[in-house]
Amino acid sequence: MTDEFAAASAAKNGQPLLRMDGVGRTFQMGEVAVVVLTNITLDIRRGEFLALVGPSGSGKTTILNLIGGMDRPSVGSVLYKGRNLADASDRELTRYRREEVGFVFQFYNLVPNLTARENILVSTEIASAPRDADEVLRLVGLEDRAEHFPAQLSGGEQQRVSIARAVAKNPELLLCDEPTGALDFKTGKRVLRLLVDLNRQLGKTVVVITHNAALAEVADRVVHLRSGEISSMEENQNPVAPEEVVW
Amino acid sequence: MVRALNRKLAREICRSKGLLLAITSIIAVGVMCYVAMQSAYLNLSAAKTRYYRMCRMADFWVDVKKVPLAELEALGRIRGVAEYQPRITFPATVDLENVPEPLNGQVISLPDRREPTLNDILLRQGGYFTDRRENEVIVNDAFARARNIYPGQWIHLLLNDRRQELFVVGTAISSEFTYLLGPGTLVPDPETYGVFYVKRTFAEDVFDFDGAANQVVGRLSPELAGESNDTLRSAETLLEPYGVFSVTPLRLQASNQFLSNEIEGLGAIAAVVPTIFLAVAAVVLNVLITRLARQQRVVIGTLKALGYTNGQVFAHFLKFGLSVGVAGGVLGALLGYTASAGMTQVYQHFFQFPDLRSQLHWNTFALGMAVSLVCAIAGSLHGAWSMLQLQPAEAMRPEPPARGGAILLERLTLVWKLFSSGWRLALRSVFRHRVRSAAAVFAAMMGAALLVTGFMMVQSQDYFLDFQFYRTMRSDIDLVLKGSQGREALDEVRQLPGVDHAEPQLMVAGTFEHGPFRRKEAIIGLLPDARLTIPHDAEGRRIPLPRSGLVLSRRMAEILHVRPGDQVSFTPVQEERRTLEATVAQIADSYMGLTIYADIHYLSRLMGEEFAVSGVQLQTDPRPDVLRRLNHELKQLPGVEAISDRQRLVENLTKTLLQNQFVFIGVLVIFAGVIFFGSVVNSSMVNLAERQREVATFRALGYSKWSIGAMFLRESLLTNMTGAVLGLPIGYGLMWLTATAYANDLVRLPVIATPAIWGWALGWAVVFALLAHAVVQWRINTMNYLEALKVKE
Numbered sequence A: 001m002t003d004e005f006a007a008a009s010a011a012k013n014g015q016p017l018l019r020m021d022g023v024g025r026t027f028q029m030g031e032v033a034v035v036v037l038t039n040i041t042l043d044i045r046r047g048e049f050l051a052l053v054g055p056s057g058s059g060k061t062t063i064l065n066l067i068g069g070m071d072r073p074s075v076g077s078v079l080y081k082g083r084n085l086a087d088a089s090d091r092e093l094t095r096y097r098r099e100e101v102g103f104v105f106q107f108y109n110l111v112p113n114l115t116a117r118e119n120i121l122v123s124t125e126i127a128s129a130p131r132d133a134d135e136v137l138r139l140v141g142l143e144d145r146a147e148h149f150p151a152q153l154s155g156g157e158q159q160r161v162s163i164a165r166a167v168a169k170n171p172e173l174l175l176c177d178e179p180t181g182a183l184d185f186k187t188g189k190r191v192l193r194l195l196v197d198l199n200r201q202l203g204k205t206v207v208v209i210t211h212n213a214a215l216a217e218v219a220d221r222v223v224h225l226r227s228g229e230i231s232s233m234e235e236n237q238n239p240v241a242p243e244e245v246v247w
Numbered sequence B: 001m002v003r004a005l006n007r008k009l010a011r012e013i014c015r016s017k018g019l020l021l022a023i024t025s026i027i028a029v030g031v032m033c034y035v036a037m038q039s040a041y042l043n044l045s046a047a048k049t050r051y052y053r054m055c056r057m058a059d060f061w062v063d064v065k066k067v068p069l070a071e072l073e074a075l076g077r078i079r080g081v082a083e084y085q086p087r088i089t090f091p092a093t094v095d096l097e098n099v100p101e102p103l104n105g106q107v108i109s110l111p112d113r114r115e116p117t118l119n120d121i122l123l124r125q126g127g128y129f130t131d132r133r134e135n136e137v138i139v140n141d142a143f144a145r146a147r148n149i150y151p152g153q154w155i156h157l158l159l160n161d162r163r164q165e166l167f168v169v170g171t172a173i174s175s176e177f178t179y180l181l182g183p184g185t186l187v188p189d190p191e192t193y194g195v196f197y198v199k200r201t202f203a204e205d206v207f208d209f210d211g212a213a214n215q216v217v218g219r220l221s222p223e224l225a226g227e228s229n230d231t232l233r234s235a236e237t238l239l240e241p242y243g244v245f246s247v248t249p250l251r252l253q254a255s256n257q258f259l260s261n262e263i264e265g266l267g268a269i270a271a272v273v274p275t276i277f278l279a280v281a282a283v284v285l286n287v288l289i290t291r292l293a294r295q296q297r298v299v300i301g302t303l304k305a306l307g308y309t310n311g312q313v314f315a316h317f318l319k320f321g322l323s324v325g326v327a328g329g330v331l332g333a334l335l336g337y338t339a340s341a342g343m344t345q346v347y348q349h350f351f352q353f354p355d356l357r358s359q360l361h362w363n364t365f366a367l368g369m370a371v372s373l374v375c376a377i378a379g380s381l382h383g384a385w386s387m388l389q390l391q392p393a394e395a396m397r398p399e400p401p402a403r404g405g406a407i408l409l410e411r412l413t414l415v416w417k418l419f420s421s422g423w424r425l426a427l428r429s430v431f432r433h434r435v436r437s438a439a440a441v442f443a444a445m446m447g448a449a450l451l452v453t454g455f456m457m458v459q460s461q462d463y464f465l466d467f468q469f470y471r472t473m474r475s476d477i478d479l480v481l482k483g484s485q486g487r488e489a490l491d492e493v494r495q496l497p498g499v500d501h502a503e504p505q506l507m508v509a510g511t512f513e514h515g516p517f518r519r520k521e522a523i524i525g526l527l528p529d530a531r532l533t534i535p536h537d538a539e540g541r542r543i544p545l546p547r548s549g550l551v552l553s554r555r556m557a558e559i560l561h562v563r564p565g566d567q568v569s570f571t572p573v574q575e576e577r578r579t580l581e582a583t584v585a586q587i588a589d590s591y592m593g594l595t596i597y598a599d600i601h602y603l604s605r606l607m608g609e610e611f612a613v614s615g616v617q618l619q620t621d622p623r624p625d626v627l628r629r630l631n632h633e634l635k636q637l638p639g640v641e642a643i644s645d646r647q648r649l650v651e652n653l654t655k656t657l658l659q660n661q662f663v664f665i666g667v668l669v670i671f672a673g674v675i676f677f678g679s680v681v682n683s684s685m686v687n688l689a690e691r692q693r694e695v696a697t698f699r700a701l702g703y704s705k706w707s708i709g710a711m712f713l714r715e716s717l718l719t720n721m722t723g724a725v726l727g728l729p730i731g732y733g734l735m736w737l738t739a740t741a742y743a744n745d746l747v748r749l750p751v752i753a754t755p756a757i758w759g760w761a762l763g764w765a766v767v768f769a770l771l772a773h774a775v776v777q778w779r780i781n782t783m784n785y786l787e788a789l790k791v792k793e
């Protein structure tokens, strides 16, 4: 954690980790403006496990990108520990992504010319307090595929490397875009268990996108998205253990 | 720190090693040219400066008929003249025992005892003159070595009609003759032309020059160097009563002019050629890195999402370009150093230096390296930059498809219909990838320009040889007589055995004036129906000698600013120095010297004589035994000042030029090949990589490898040929610039463009495009289609 963010967090203790306020996102495609998100207001509490569900094209990935500092909102503010990411410089956003966020991409985005382990090293080498690459590979059950290139791995295996890469950074905020989309029942549960453990035992904040409603049962809170707006939000009083989820 | 990324880099470099090698070679050639030429340039100019200082090279030469030494004192008082020295110098015929033909040389007087002299000699073997004999000689080193002459031997020179026996005390070199040329030639031939230094007292004796001189060499005061023209003009005026043949500033001294031209030329080439190569390399590299960055758009987005800074990601791509730059730079520097050593060796053959060494010039290395890196950085910068501007979220989305609309050409329906569907596909692709196509066109343009310049250079030399030595001056042997003589001299030569044909010449040196323009030059009188010297114009038409009036060479006409019909005044370097008026009748073309022709009868009359002869040109019987007898006779012939074996001169010149041409063309074609090949391989490979899925789909649809290859070949032919055609005029322009820059009063290069040159240049362009395409075709043939369809970029 950088001093800056730490100082900010100390000053604003008791506040949410991240606050989206009146956020909208519009994409300009030539002459037409595509409105993807409108008036999103959402608090993400420190240490919570949040699920983001909604149909395809509803803007889930777009929200996650804004949370992860990979994009800037067209209107509204995204406050992380009190700092507005909307008007942060490229430099500050880069530092935010590097120090605070772990991202599991919807399409894995592994670097083709690097082995599984090297794909993890690529992220740990620039992190300040990373975990051991081999250890996280073991956590996702890929210890014997460490030297394989993405092209030699199945889709599900690639997805797990992607998760390992995010986890290995040991970030404050873990953002997962359909982390189990390509996984079967058994490995899906195993990955879910990993995320829950990170959340419950290490106190990391986790945001998971899914359009599998069953999966959302694990979360503390579920946010429903429809056509770029938050349609409903529900607190989960008794989150179930990953093992009990019915797929 | 980012070791994983470095591993990615290493793998990517490995995977595209062929392509990188192609670009590396372009850079390497550029750096090599720079290092080689620049080192040779530095070696040569340093050697020149040292040599001139060591020998105390003169700043000017004044040739006069005969001036008493006492009269020279006034020369020292002229403002700007720092120092002067009188000399006696005459052409000589050298009679070597075991050499049948008479050889030519120049005799120059030196002080009897060693003392500081201008145009001093550096002894190579033996020593300076002794007090033991009057008749001692120091021979120039190259001639001595070519003819096996050593100190302690006796040699014979024909001086002033007398056969003199001289004792060789030493051999020497002098900066005055760094590039030693006999009369009428362009390349040194140490076997046939020598310089012979004799004691001043001996020269006075032999040439009846007691207390007189016929040449003054001098140095100008450095602080008044800007006014050297005035200084020399005053010297000329002062010496005018003694018959001034020529006043030659250092700038126009033959040896210095050839040497300085060579040095300047090297400097210019060292700037131009590498620029071409490095520009091509930067452009080609840019295409490659752009493709790489595009292809890795998602990777770039991911790295940025992971928290990599723009700088780190850019550094990653930069390293890719830099590896090429470093490899090209190092390879180029090493090759360049080797080449400069080779060039320096060639120069040692043509130029006589005491210490021409091939030296390591670290700053040249460093600059070559730096330029190559800058070129690599420039190439990468542009390529990766646009990808870095994207926010990671944006970068991770697939790139919007390229505009797929109709290209401009399609609107010209009539023209568009002319093309088959294959060519239409190629045209669309060429116009849609503007930057890549422009890069390919640019490279081909430079390659073709290089070829054209080179071929034109060779053509120009061939034309020069043919024009000057086979059509204009056609004699086998030229005799220069002592002074001007009557008709009997000619008749006497005609009697000699083996003389098939003899024609008289009359040379009259003097000063031409036309308005403010003046020039010292000689008129050559010829028979109107002369066969051995025939003035021509550039179109190859014979120019008939007018009964009265002069035929000026174009360069001389330009110097005097005259046109046919104009009057010029001419003051011969003769006893009474009357000024005559003559009409410029015609202009002839000439690529050597500033020749002026006139009818020998007309010229004789101008000089107040009925018929005068100062030289004879011979056409000889080629049979060896007859020739030997003729040579024997010529050695004894009185009244002859110099004999030049034109046949041998032309042979030597032709041989030297052809030899160099061979190497020159070879190197040139290889260089141009590197450009063509590298550029075609690069753009086709990039094209292929971008269209892997398309190609795989075509294959799946049942197209053959060859018809897919043809798609790419059409594209590379389109860009390559367009570029090559555009490069033709650029090459012509470069040649024209070179010829103009090099033109001087001694030699000029004709600018000749024949269809054959365009043909050759385009032909080579096609050959290289096909060769490069073979590599691309091989790639297509060995491509794994399943993988190509599966791979998600």
Ligand SMILES: Nc1ncnc2c1ncn2[C@@H]1O[C@H](COP(=O)(O)OP(=O)(O)OP(=O)(O)O)[C@@H](O)[C@H]1O
Residues within 6 Å of the ligand: A027, A029, A034, A036, A054, A055, A056, A057, A058, A059, A060, A061, A062, A063, A106, A211, B394, B397
């Ligand atoms: N850069 C962009 N330019 C234009 N439109 C965009 C851009 N990014 C997203 N969109 C559009 O915004 C909408 C929401 O996209 P988003 O990726 O957030 O959906 P999603 O909820 O993640 O869907 P899925 O479940 O299919 O991943 C889509 O219609 C998409 O086409």
Ligand SMILES: [Mg+2]
Residues within 6 Å of the ligand: A060, A061, A062, A106, A177
């Ligand atoms: Mg999505």
